[in-house]
Amino acid sequence: MAKSKKDKLKTAIFLGAGASAAEGAPIQTNLFKDYFNLIRTRSRYATPEHERELATFFALMFDINVDNGNLDNALFPTFEEALGVLDLADLKNESFKDFTNINFESNSGRIKFLRLYLVYLMADIIDNSLRTSKNIHRKLIRKLKSNGDLANTIFLTTNYDILCDNAILDLYPNDKVDYGVDFVNFREGTFERPDLGSIKLLKLHGSLNWLYCPTCNNLRITPYEKGVYTLMVNPSSSYCQKCQTVYSPIIVPPTFYKDLSKVFLSQVWNRAENELSEVDHLIFCGYSFPDADIHIKYLIKRIQKNRRNPQSLKITVINNHKGKKTEIKNEEKLRFQRFLGHNVNYTDFGFEEFASDPKIVM
Numbered sequence: 001m002a003k004s005k006k007d008k009l010k011t012a013i014f015l016g017a018g019a020s021a022a023e024g025a026p027i028q029t030n031l032f033k034d035y036f037n038l039i040r041t042r043s044r045y046a047t048p049e050h051e052r053e054l055a056t057f058f059a060l061m062f063d064i065n066v067d068n069g070n071l072d073n074a075l076f077p078t079f080e081e082a083l084g085v086l087d088l089a090d091l092k093n094e095s096f097k098d099f100t101n102i103n104f105e106s107n108s109g110r111i112k113f114l115r116l117y118l119v120y121l122m123a124d125i126i127d128n129s130l131r132t133s134k135n136i137h138r139k140l141i142r143k144l145k146s147n148g149d150l151a152n153t154i155f156l157t158t159n160y161d162i163l164c165d166n167a168i169l170d171l172y173p174n175d176k177v178d179y180g181v182d183f184v185n186f187r188e189g190t191f192e193r194p195d196l197g198s199i200k201l202l203k204l205h206g207s208l209n210w211l212y213c214p215t216c217n218n219l220r221i222t223p224y225e226k227g228v229y230t231l232m233v234n235p236s237s238s239y240c241q242k243c244q245t246v247y248s249p250i251i252v253p254p255t256f257y258k259d260l261s262k263v264f265l266s267q268v269w270n271r272a273e274n275e276l277s278e279v280d281h282l283i284f285c286g287y288s289f290p291d292a293d294i295h296i297k298y299l300i301k302r303i304q305k306n307r308r309n310p311q312s313l314k315i316t317v318i319n320n321h322k323g324k325k326t327e328i329k330n331e332e333k334l335r336f337q338r339f340l341g342h343n344v345n346y347t348d349f350g351f352e353e354f355a356s357d358p359k360i361v362m
């Protein structure tokens with residue numbers, strides 16, 4: 001008897017930062033360096049307010065002169081570290097000497113502004129670095145489709161960019177995308193409501209094409225566009241049409257989940273757990289299983305052990321790239337195995353190889 005669609009193995013592809021880096025996105029450790037190098041090349045009449053404030057932040061908090069210093073030698077914090085200290089201060093309602101939380105002074109609340117500016121900075125550098133990508137995500141989607149595997153594959157990602165989103169929408173405009181959340185667009189008809197056959201793309205840390213209206217408490221998707229980037233370059237076009245409130249981004253760093261209380265991201269995480277619990281094969285692409293991602297680890301542990309047969313979940317890791325050191329690989333392999341067991345298949349494949357022929361592991 002021929003295998004019906006129902007009998008096909010369900011696969012989840014987890015896209016980490018390495019998958020976007022393979023397309024040209026800056027890696028975590030270079031994000032700030034790349035950004036400040038980029039803005040030095042922009043000739044403008046005046047420095048925008050958010051850039052001036054960011055320069056002050058890096059000068060006072062990390063002793064880096066982003067205007068005149070040597071950026072190549074500068075030791076920048078990671079995006080998560082910079083956002084993390086601001087988020088924790090905000091959460092605890094504490095201040096830094098030069099950056100206050102809200103008080104009676106008129107220029108207070110710089111911590112909240114800086115958080116927004118860091119998110120814009122990230123949107124800006126991602127937009128710039130991915131204007132020409134290597135189309136690896138497209139290659140992967142196309143191959144999965146021609147192999148007949150796309151319908152049985154769900155995508156999960158910790159990336160904010162919209163590489164996977166656009167690859168699906170561009171190649172298969174008739175296949176709806178299910179992000180696991182409701183958008184106001186469904187009612188307007190500007191983005192189709194998903195159904196059972198939709199391709200699932202669960203973005204665990206938020207997305208650059210999601211805009212949140214804190215007044216209406218709803219979410220808008222800006223298909224094909226990084227709406228968060230538009231917020232920065234053209235704020236006047238980024239008002240909620242219903243209540244005129246300026247939209248906010250939903251971008252959450254892995255360490256601190258205060259925003260997870262927001263109903264939308266909780267929905268995504270809940271959906272991810274439900275979908276993953278039925279998956280037979282989990283493939284990590286460009287994800288190094290960092291210590292900071294305890295929420296991801298918790299999620300993966302749950303879906304591994306809370307199933308009828310915990311041994312039934314096959315786990316594959318695709319995280320090699322040219323020039324990757326053996327010590328790094330060994331350390332990483334150990335990190336996956338100590339948490340998920342010795343059956344983890346830690347391969348020597350890179351994201352591009354996998355995208356060209358997903359059958360090598362599927």
Ligand SMILES: [Zn+2]
Pocket residue numbers: 213214215216217240241242243244245
């Ligand atoms: Zn609104």
